[in-house]
Amino acid sequence: MIPAPFEYARPRTVEEAVSLLVHHGEGAKLLAGGHSLLPLMKLRVAAPSLLVDIGRLVDLRYVRDAGDHVAVGALVRHHDLETSPLLEREAPLLRYAAGFVGDPQVRHRGTIGGSLAHADPAADLPGVVVALEATMVVYGPRGERLIPARDFFRSTFESALAPDEVLVEVRVPKVGGRRWAFQKFNRRSIDWAIVGVAAVEADGGASVALVNMGPIPLRALETEAALRRGASQAEAAALADRGTEPSSDLNASAEYRRHLARVLVRRALEQVRR
Amino acid sequence: MTSMVGAAVIRKEDPNLLTGRGTYVDNLRLPGMLHMAFVRSAEAHARIRGIEVGAAAALPRVHGVFTARDLPELPPIPTVVPGLERPSLARDRVRFVGEPVAVVVAEDRYVAADAVARVTVDYEPLPPVPDLETALAEGAPLLFPEHGSNVYAEIPPAGDAEAALAAAPRRARLRLVNQRCAPAPMEPFGVVADWGPKTLTVWASCQSAHFVRGQLSKLLAVPYGGIRVIAPDVGGGFGAKQSWYPEYVVAAVLSRRLGRPIKATETRSENLVAMTHGRAQVQEVEVGFDDSGRILALRVMVTQDAGAYPGDAVGLPMLTMIMSAGCYRIPTVVTGCRAVGTTTTPVGAYRGAGRPEAAYLIERVIDLVSDETGVDPIEVRRRNFLPADAFPHTTHLGFVYDSGDYGKALRRLLEMIDYEGLRREQAARREDPTRPLMGIGFSTFVEMGGVGPSAMMEGLGMLGGWESARARVNPDGTVTLAVGTSPHGQGHETAFAQIAADALSLPLDRIEVVHGDTEVVQEGIGTFGSRSIAVGGEAVRRASLRAREKATRVAAHLLEAAPEDVELEDGRFFVRGSPDRGIGWEEVANKAYRPTQLGDLEPGIEVAAFYEPGLTTCPSGAHCCVVGVDRETGRVTIERYVGVDDCGTVINPLTARGQVMGGVAQGIAQALYEEVSYGESGQPLTSTLAEYLVPSAAEMPRFELEHVETPTPANSLGAKGLGESGATAAPQAVVNAVIDALSHLGVRELQMPLTPERVWRAIQAAANGGVA
Numbered sequence A: 001m002i003p004a005p006f007e008y009a010r011p012r013t014v015e016e017a018v019s020l021l022v023h024h025g026e027g028a029k030l031l032a033g034g035h036s037l038l039p040l041m042k043l044r045v046a047a048p049s050l051l052v053d054i055g056r057l058v059d060l061r062y063v064r065d066a067g068d069h070v071a072v073g074a075l076v077r078h079h080d081l082e083t084s085p086l087l088e089r090e091a092p093l094l095r096y097a098a099g100f101v102g103d104p105q106v107r108h109r110g111t112i113g114g115s116l117a118h119a120d121p122a123a124d125l126p127g128v129v130v131a132l133e134a135t136m137v138v139y140g141p142r143g144e145r146l147i148p149a150r151d152f153f154r155s156t157f158e159s160a161l162a163p164d165e166v167l168v169e170v171r172v173p174k175v176g177g178r179r180w181a182f183q184k185f186n187r188r189s190i191d192w193a194i195v196g197v198a199a200v201e202a203d204g205g206a207s208v209a210l211v212n213m214g215p216i217p218l219r220a221l222e223t224e225a226a227l228r229r230g231a232s233q234a235e236a237a238a239l240a241d242r243g244t245e246p247s248s249d250l251n252a253s254a255e256y257r258r259h260l261a262r263v264l265v266r267r268a269l270e271q272v273r274r
Numbered sequence B: 001m002t003s004m005v006g007a008a009v010i011r012k013e014d015p016n017l018l019t020g021r022g023t024y025v026d027n028l029r030l031p032g033m034l035h036m037a038f039v040r041s042a043e044a045h046a047r048i049r050g051i052e053v054g055a056a057a058a059l060p061r062v063h064g065v066f067t068a069r070d071l072p073e074l075p076p077i078p079t080v081v082p083g084l085e086r087p088s089l090a091r092d093r094v095r096f097v098g099e100p101v102a103v104v105v106a107e108d109r110y111v112a113a114d115a116v117a118r119v120t121v122d123y124e125p126l127p128p129v130p131d132l133e134t135a136l137a138e139g140a141p142l143l144f145p146e147h148g149s150n151v152y153a154e155i156p157p158a159g160d161a162e163a164a165l166a167a168a169p170r171r172a173r174l175r176l177v178n179q180r181c182a183p184a185p186m187e188p189f190g191v192v193a194d195w196g197p198k199t200l201t202v203w204a205s206c207q208s209a210h211f212v213r214g215q216l217s218k219l220l221a222v223p224y225g226g227i228r229v230i231a232p233d234v235g236g237g238f239g240a241k242q243s244w245y246p247e248y249v250v251a252a253v254l255s256r257r258l259g260r261p262i263k264a265t266e267t268r269s270e271n272l273v274a275m276t277h278g279r280a281q282v283q284e285v286e287v288g289f290d291d292s293g294r295i296l297a298l299r300v301m302v303t304q305d306a307g308a309y310p311g312d313a314v315g316l317p318m319l320t321m322i323m324s325a326g327c328y329r330i331p332t333v334v335t336g337c338r339a340v341g342t343t344t345t346p347v348g349a350y351r352g353a354g355r356p357e358a359a360y361l362i363e364r365v366i367d368l369v370s371d372e373t374g375v376d377p378i379e380v381r382r383r384n385f386l387p388a389d390a391f392p393h394t395t396h397l398g399f400v401y402d403s404g405d406y407g408k409a410l411r412r413l414l415e416m417i418d419y420e421g422l423r424r425e426q427a428a429r430r431e432d433p434t435r436p437l438m439g440i441g442f443s444t445f446v447e448m449g450g451v452g453p454s455a456m457m458e459g460l461g462m463l464g465g466w467e468s469a470r471a472r473v474n475p476d477g478t479v480t481l482a483v484g485t486s487p488h489g490q491g492h493e494t495a496f497a498q499i500a501a502d503a504l505s506l507p508l509d510r511i512e513v514v515h516g517d518t519e520v521v522q523e524g525i526g527t528f529g530s531r532s533i534a535v536g537g538e539a540v541r542r543a544s545l546r547a548r549e550k551a552t553r554v555a556a557h558l559l560e561a562a563p564e565d566v567e568l569e570d571g572r573f574f575v576r577g578s579p580d581r582g583i584g585w586e587e588v589a590n591k592a593y594r595p596t597q598l599g600d601l602e603p604g605i606e607v608a609a610f611y612e613p614g615l616t617t618c619p620s621g622a623h624c625c626v627v628g629v630d631r632e633t634g635r636v637t638i639e640r641y642v643g644v645d646d647c648g649t650v651i652n653p654l655t656a657r658g659q660v661m662g663g664v665a666q667g668i669a670q671a672l673y674e675e676v677s678y679g680e681s682g683q684p685l686t687s688t689l690a691e692y693l694v695p696s697a698a699e700m701p702r703f704e705l706e707h708v709e710t711p712t713p714a715n716s717l718g719a720k721g722l723g724e725s726g727a728t729a730a731p732q733a734v735v736n737a738v739i740d741a742l743s744h745l746g747v748r749e750l751q752m753p754l755t756p757e758r759v760w761r762a763i764q765a766a767a768n769g770g771v772a
């Protein structure tokens, strides 16, 4: 890896991290697991002048029962998610989906905070937190604020985080009793989704999120509405690509992505509501 | 002592490699060493108007920035088409993205990369030629205007197949694309050059230290004695590390200029644009056959995408032509080829080098004939096989197949797979819309191994097609074998020791194999073309037998017997008839270095053998792939992969299995995952491993692999080699299986890689009554 030159700081607290971001300005970047940022730096697509390494802020590495929700610290690794008994009980969709991120090496380094903050439209967990209607807890120079998942993702690689803010926690509503499904379509097991679907049973239907069907994770709103109207799974799934704007790339054309979204949503719905 | 040849011995080289004690080029740290990095062309095709290096040269810890003008002593890269040489640094024109246009030397590679980013090149864009279609179009932009055409080399078809095709009761055509693949070895290319007052020493991640020395000697006009080339541990080559790269001479010349060792190692993204690519052929095929599936005539026209410069790619389609008829007796075969320039990375040898392309072609033809006639694909193969008594068999271009029994491997394969059971399951799954479709694909292939003899290799610009080994019996009774081949993952240290162990009647752990250092090893040729065991192994055997002969004479002297009466068994020499009065290897070896006890015998035991094979060998086999195809998404899942290989004598079943698995993995990769792509402007679209989809173990099926053994007469071991068999066997086994899964829908052709989308589109087109 041959990045452009950069400075490196390892703050001991979140406050210190924020103050480094504030003082250094634009060129500073948080470094968590490094599995999205470092590949960009090694291709010199990203060239931050300061890396603020929060990777060892162990205080942000917890999965806690917080009453009506599960509190997940931003530095929780994908592997921690994958093996959490609490999540298995209260939000098994998140636990399950984490097992599909990259490969074991990636899952032992990459963090939920990094994955969400990075806002890659092809990433798995953003779609999952949108389907689960989780809430992001963000800390910055102006203190703490809460951002619902549906407002967190703004565009490709762009979240609602200000450059001097740190995502500290993800609050995942407890959905233990509900049925759920996660469908990921890719070519190699290590790859990002060509299209993904995260779905949870909801009153009168299901909450269905689509991965990589636009610049941000999208809810399949017409599918959800059709289910509430009492449409069959097949009918509802046939609407899954409505309102999406998938891209075309080497892996798949937009047309094929639309087709996949319809197929995968139907398969997901068959798992969610038998 | 039981025979070591044929024993599943674990690899001698693994403890070092698995504990991180291997030494690759990038591990070398020489005192005073500097790092070089290329400024690479960002344009596919352009004139260079100027290169601005000031900002780069001004960076601290940069020792120099050089363009072609600054290094007039740089020789070009040799070519087989005189006049179309590739300069080691581009002069006034670039012909592919990634072509080096300048070089930076700095204290470390980070600074070197910073400096590279500060060099600005003023390009005057020329029209790109990203593919064969553009290259061959009327009025196409020319890569070498002075050459007058983008066709670098051409062999017109010898003869006319039209009459035979017309006379055949039925005929059919295929246009096959054998897509461009990147060899992507785990270790990218790298060299360290240290040109001192006396010697130029080069460490290179290559497939033949001797070849590199020969080239350097020629290009830099330095005598052999002034050059030492070392191939340390090499992490995969797949043919591409036999190609010649600018780093060799640029690093050497810069080392001489700056008086410091120079290291050059590629990043992965550089590797994907700078290392030669493979395959990249389009084949126009026409076949004449009858209703029983008998093939009567075959016409093949191969168009090879050579990439920007006519290098190794010129020879590849010739190998395809030679092997076009596969393992079949076809009365009329007519082949022709041309190699065409495009503004893309140069193409070279890649595991199989022209033969997988041939095997793909003929095995697709067989399945097409089966689909057209309704005769089972196994039956079509049987009806057309060269019979076991047909060998040696001379093909349409005069190439000789040494030996083979194609029916034997196929019979064993059919026993392993339960063919009828599979066909029943396939039929049941077709009827059940809830289950994925199923397809069964076969590949009965033949290729070339033991590449030689010299007449053929000289034609390809090599010193020869022989191989060498030297056996030294040390005074402690151990043996050091120096071999002219140069392994890069194959496990030669183990396999050659097994061959020598049998010849010398010594345990394996007494035999050490050294290779890849021109100062330590006598002249050699190298490792490519599945030749190491079949040619190098025979040299090892002969050298070992000669050492044994000398040792026997020493033992005879010590035993006061005639050498003819001395036998060697279980590491002991004794006079025939009295095995209890013998002496051990250790004593014989030791005495061999004590002239006081040797009488008239010359001291020492050290002998070399140079072996020139009379024949190329022809490894073959029968493979079967069973796939599931998701009806809705087009995703292909390999449900079974079964292979029976015939590489003659198997030296080590364990390493043989590794070779077949690795080769099949690369073949599956070609069939389903990998393709180097370029955009319309000639920009590479697959220059990281996120876009160029090398599959991992997770994508591989469980392999069911066996061997049958039809020995070759080409060497005394009977071994044919098998380094390339897997890659030659697998692509068409997979593709035939997928087409078989969809054939009831009318699908007859699909181009690799079979991406889910491609397969889905074929299903859609068939469902809409269109042609896939």
Ligand SMILES: Cc1cc2nc3c(=O)[nH]c(=O)nc-3n(C[C@H](O)[C@H](O)[C@H](O)COP(=O)(O)OP(=O)(O)OC[C@H]3O[C@@H](n4cnc5c(N)ncnc54)[C@H](O)[C@@H]3O)c2cc1C
Binding pocket: A029, A030, A031, A032, A033, A034, A035, A036, A037, A038, A039, A074, A075, A100, A101, A102, A103, A106, A109, A110, A111, A112, A113, A114, A115, A116, A117, A118, A122, A123, A124, A125, A161, A165, A166, A167, A168, A190, A191, A192, A193
């Ligand atoms: C080979 C490979 C395969 C992969 N496959 C997948 C896959 O299949 N699916 C998938 O979803 N992902 C995949 N990933 C990405 C992986 O999940 C990343 O680990 C994750 O996206 C980013 O997490 P990180 O902790 O590594 O973040 P980093 O790389 O450290 O940071 C990523 C970005 O987020 C910012 N950031 C990090 N933490 C915070 C925080 N707490 N607050 C604010 N900003 C922050 C950083 O500044 C940076 O901009 C893959 C990665 C690799 C290398």
